C-alpha cells in the first residue's frame with residue numbers, strides 16, 4: 001500500500017500588490033531569497049506600474065519587500081543554470097529600458113521606497129527610480145555587481161552619480177561596498193531612517209500626505225522634476241511655466257483656495 005503524499009503547496013506569488021485607498025503597495029515577495037528578482041516578480045511589477053499610471057484612483061505607490069528584506073538584486077543562483085550573458089550573446093536584447101526596474105521609464109505618480117534589510121545590487125538600482133526613500137535602521141545598500149564580475153545593468157552606472165556625490169557613487173560602484181542606513185542618509189541616498197519594522201508605516205504616512213494633496217498639482221510637479229532634469233535653467237523655466245499654467249486652470253486649483261476660505265478640507269477631483 002502506498003503512503004499518502006503530502007499535497008504540494010502552490011508557490012506564493014513573487015510580488016504582492018495591494019491597494020489601500022489611493023495608495024498602491026507593491027511588495028517583492030521571495031523572502032527565502034531576500035526577494036531576489038525573478039521573471040514572474042518582474043512581470044507583476046511591470047503590470048503594477050501600468051496600473052499606477054493608468055488608474056486615476058491611485059495617487060501614490062510604495063515599493064517594499066517581504067520578510068525583512070528589500071531586494072538582493074538578480075537571482076545569482078538562477079544565473080548558474082541560465083546565464084543572462086548567454087541570452088544576450090544571442091542578440092535582440094534592448095536593455096536601455098527595463099520596465100520592471102523603472103529604467104528608461106518613470107511613473108507619472110510618486111513612488112516611495114520602504115526598505116527593511118538588504119537592498120543590494122538590483123535592489124539599490126530600483127531604489128534609484130523611487131522619489132522618496134525610507135530606510136529602517138538595519139537596512140543596507142550597495143551596488144555589488146562588480147564583485148561578481150557583472151555590470152549594474154539596472155542603470156546605476158548612469159543614475160547613481162546624478163543622485164549622490166561623484167566620489168561616493170564611484171566608490172560604491174567600483175568597490176561593491178555596502179553602506180548602512182545612517183550612511184545612506186548622510187550621502188542623500190535615502191531621506192528618512194526609522195526604527196526596524198517601521199519603514200512601511202512611515203512610507204504610508206508620507207503617502208497619505210501626498211494623496212491628500214491635489215493630484216493634478218502633484219503629478220505636474222513630478223513631471224516638471226522629471227522633464228527638466230539636467231536642462232539649462234532658462235529652458236527648464238519655459239517648460240515649467242507651461243506645466244504650471246495647466247495646473248492653475250484646473251478645477252482642483254479653484255477648489256484649494258475655496259476650501260481654505262471656507263475653513264474645510266479640499267475635495268479634489270483630479271481635474
Ligand SMILES: C[C@H]([C@H](O)CC(=O)SCCNC(=O)CCNC(=O)[C@H](O)C(C)(C)COP(=O)(O)OP(=O)(O)OC[C@H]1O[C@@H](n2cnc3c(N)ncnc32)[C@H](O)[C@@H]1OP(=O)(O)O)[C@H]1CC[C@H]2[C@@H]3CCC4=CC(=O)CC[C@]4(C)[C@H]3CC[C@]12C
Pocket residue numbers: 032033034036037038039042071072073074075076077078084087098118120121122123125144145148150151152153154
Ligand atoms: C544587471 C541587473 C543587476 O544589476 C544585476 C544584479 O542585481 S546581480 C545580483 C547581485 N546580488 C548580490 O550581490 C546580493 C547577494 N546576496 C548577498 O550579498 C546577501 O545574501 C544579502 C546581503 C542580500 C543578505 O545577506 P543575509 O546574511 O541576510 O542572508 P543570506 O544568508 O546571505 O541569504 C539568505 C538566502 O537568500 C539567498 N540569496 C540572497 N541573495 C540572493 C541572490 N541575489 N540570488 C539568489 N539567492 C540569494 C541566499 O543564497 C540564501 O539562501 P540559502 O538557500 O539559505 O543559502 C540585473 C537585475 C535584473 C536582471 C534581469 C532579470 C530578468 C532577466 C531575465 C533573463 O532571462 C534575461 C536577463 C534579464 C533581463 C536580467 C538581466 C540583468 C538584470 C537587469
